[in-house]
Amino acid sequence: MNEAPSVLASNSAYEALKPDARGWFESLRDRVCAAFEAIEENLPRDAPLADGPAGRFERTAWTRPTEAGAEFPLGAEAGGGGGIMSVLRGRVFEKVGVNVSTVWGTFSPDFRAQIPGAAEDPRFWASGISLVAHMQSPLVPAVHFNTRMLVTTKGWFGGGGDLTPMRLDTPEAIEDAADFHARLRLACDRHGPGYYATFKAWCDRYFYLPHRQEPRGAGGIFFDHHTTGDAAADFAFTREVGEAFLDIYPRIVRRRMTQAWTQAERDHQLVRRGRYVEFNLIHDRGTLFGLKTGGNVEAILMSLPPEVRWP
């Protein structure tokens, strides 16, 4: 992979954090993948689909075009970097994609006004991890998690995680959502007294389908442009959110994955996944940003469910 230029000396705290941030996103990826593979391997023999083979992650590297004249459709004019897609198709995880990427470039004029610090200098650097899991069982919630660091003439962290049970009103879904939120709250509370309330409300606003007038799921936390003036502390918070995700989601999967489901529950799951698609393709800023900045299409659309119905 080609080397990112160190462009922004005015921004030394974030410049200095780049290698650690990238390294941490990648090591979290390794630990998440290991945790999910362990779940695949440990599925009890009497659980649904246990006669299938345990899924393993397959990795595919991609490189962002750097040559002159390469197409960056709307958002970015030039740049480089790339990423690695890790995808597992298994007996518990129907499809889970974990992407890490580190990219840099120059925002095109119509993007500059929208990105903090880009009006002054259009160059950017971005690194992050992004994960979406769609589960075989309609009784196991789907999940999304990501954290990222952005550097322009400014620097900031962003990310979050949210849980999508197929039904919101069953005792199990209520318990899963409560535990997911409680664990994220714990992570937030260690770093700022208002963080959880602020970032939970942000998540509720963000993961909302206005055309359906319904939330995408049971929520979680969402934060962006997060910069307190202490880059190291903000990075520590971002790591804490990752640790919280890695702690709670596998526990939720393990306690639900052995339960049998009905065809009606599966059919309902496939319809609910349609809402997930609608959100990601109509509303999700991350998806649209990625598609417009010459991101890797397969990596970005890895978030789409393996099987969906609009009956």
Added chain:
Amino acid sequence: MNEAPSVLASNSAYEALKPDARGWFESLRDRVCAAFEAIEENLPRDAPLADGPAGRFERTAWTRPTEAGAEFPLGAEAGGGGGIMSVLRGRVFEKVGVNVSTVWGTFSPDFRAQIPGAAEDPRFWASGISLVAHMQSPLVPAVHFNTRMLVTTKGWFGGGGDLTPMRLDTPEAIEDAADFHARLRLACDRHGPGYYATFKAWCDRYFYLPHRQEPRGAGGIFFDHHTTGDAAADFAFTREVGEAFLDIYPRIVRRRMTQAWTQAERDHQLVRRGRYVEFNLIHDRGTLFGLKTGGNVEAILMSLPPEVRWP
């Protein structure tokens, strides 16, 4: 259904056409539905899925909210009207939706600059027919067709049709696309020597997925803001396009529907349908316009395929 006010006396040619346009869209709907039901009924006994029952259209009327304070999320502030969704789920047509609607209202400020004639007076009236068919057989092309009339302080027609074979390079797909284009060309040539070339090119530009760098299908024609100064002639052209669709598409379906397909062809069809979803939710102006102007969500998203895979 409540009555549309006659608002735009400055626009008398289009004002006068409103009842006929609406009536024609609705009668075309009746004839299309009858043609598709006849296909369902006439499926030969030895054709795939012929042991299932012939599909019949089911109609659902919907009314656009008119009360003060009703939510028109982005595009429209008030209005009325409604439509009728006709949906058939059958043994040839896996899911086909034919919507007719006639709606009116007032564009919200952010929409006024984008719509011809709306800057002067934000009131609008729109009537049309829209159809998307997703077929059981991967050897039968999917199709989209619509025609509409819009009235602001200006008036115009729009519409078109495009064919989506699952593979573009088989002899059958090439023949289907050629016949579809030839029939539309015939309709165009009766009304303007440059119509076909212009509207075919417009279709190719419009039904294109930039993030995939691929066309949605085999194309067809697309026209919008079509007004030559002779509203009656433009309406006649619009009707001719409808007649062409009604003539050619059933013929294409009938000659392909009896052929057996493989599981690999079906799997490929489900993946190709994902492209259709990506186009409609990320790019299609009609879909996004409808969702933002308080259109009926079920009617708008009726275009989405019944079963889709992103493997």
